[in-house]
Amino acid sequence: MRRSPDFIIIGAGKCGTTSLHRYINEHPDIYLCPIKETYFFIEEPIRRKQKSFGAISDPEDYYALFENAPEKSVIGEISTNYYAYPASAKIIHEALPNTKIIAILRNPADRAFSSYQMRVRGGHEKREFDSIIAEDNRHVVRGFYYRQLLPYFELFDREQIKILFFEDLCRDSVRFVQDLFEYLGVDANFVPNTEERRREGGLPKNKVLHKLLTQKNPIRTSVATILKPLIPLDTRRAMRQKMVKENIYKAKLSPESKQKLIALYRDDILKLQDLIQRDLSSWLR
Structure with a gap:
C-alpha cells in the first residue's frame, strides 16, 4: 500500500521551520520526509525551475520517499515553498484531501527583516533594507499571510488546519511542540531536545x-x-x-522601517486575525 503524508507543514519561511523540523524528527512515532523542500505540490512550470534544488516531479519518486515509514507512524513533509504559491493548496487537496495542513507564522515585519539578512549574508542582497520596502519585494511579499493562507481555508476543513506562531515557539518550545504532537495524534508527553539554539540571523x-x-x-x-x-x-x-x-x-529593525512595514501589512493582519480567530494586535505596534 502506497504511503503518503498525514500532515504537511507548508511554511512560512524564516519562521522557525528549521527548528521545528529538528524537533518533530526526534519523535519516535513520526516519520518525516527525508527531503526538506520537495517542491512536489507546486505547478509544473515553477517546479521545473527548481530542478537544480532537487525538485521532485515524478509521483513514483515522491511517494517512494515514504516507503520506509514504520507501519503505524504518522508521516509528514515540510516544504515552505508550498505556502508561497496559492495554487499549491488545490494541488495538495486534489492529491491528499484528508491531510493536515500546518503553518507557522511570525510577526511579518520581523520575518521580512530576517529574510533580508539571510540574503545579505549569502551575498545576494546589497541594498539597504529601508530602500527595498515595497509590497512586491521578495522579502516583504511572503508576510501577507492572509492572502496566502486563504486558499487552504477555502479548500480544507478548519479542523485540518493548524496555525502556529514563532513567538510561541520562542516563549516555550517544549509546550509548543507538545501541543503540535497532540494535534498530530502521537504521544504528546515526548520531549525533544530543544536546547540547541535555532539558526540566528544578523x-x-x-x-x-x-x-x-x-x-x-x-x-x-x-x-x-x-x-x-x-x-x-x-x-x-x-x-x-x-x-x-x-x-x-545582531541587527535591529529600525522603528522607521517597522512603521513602513506595519502600514503595508495592516489590512492583511486584520483579515488574518478574523480568519484564524486570534488577537494579532501586537503585530500592529
Whole structure:
C-alpha cells in the first residue's frame, strides 16, 4: 500500500521551520520526509525551475520517499515553498484531501527583516533594507499571510488546519511542540531536545571580510592551498565558521522601517486575525 503524508507543514519561511523540523524528527512515532523542500505540490512550470534544488516531479519518486515509514507512524513533509504559491493548496487537496495542513507564522515585519539578512549574508542582497520596502519585494511579499493562507481555508476543513506562531515557539518550545504532537495524534508527553539554539540571523560587521570567508575567490583559494598540508579540512572549516560567526552582529529593525512595514501589512493582519480567530494586535505596534 502506497504511503503518503498525514500532515504537511507548508511554511512560512524564516519562521522557525528549521527548528521545528529538528524537533518533530526526534519523535519516535513520526516519520518525516527525508527531503526538506520537495517542491512536489507546486505547478509544473515553477517546479521545473527548481530542478537544480532537487525538485521532485515524478509521483513514483515522491511517494517512494515514504516507503520506509514504520507501519503505524504518522508521516509528514515540510516544504515552505508550498505556502508561497496559492495554487499549491488545490494541488495538495486534489492529491491528499484528508491531510493536515500546518503553518507557522511570525510577526511579518520581523520575518521580512530576517529574510533580508539571510540574503545579505549569502551575498545576494546589497541594498539597504529601508530602500527595498515595497509590497512586491521578495522579502516583504511572503508576510501577507492572509492572502496566502486563504486558499487552504477555502479548500480544507478548519479542523485540518493548524496555525502556529514563532513567538510561541520562542516563549516555550517544549509546550509548543507538545501541543503540535497532540494535534498530530502521537504521544504528546515526548520531549525533544530543544536546547540547541535555532539558526540566528544578523548582518556582517565587515562585508569585505564576510565575502572573502563565504564566497569562492582567489584569496580564499590561495589560503586553502597553503593550509591544506598543515591543517586538516575539518579544522580549517571550523576555523572559518568561527571567523564568519564572529564577524556577524545582531541587527535591529529600525522603528522607521517597522512603521513602513506595519502600514503595508495592516489590512492583511486584520483579515488574518478574523480568519484564524486570534488577537494579532501586537503585530500592529
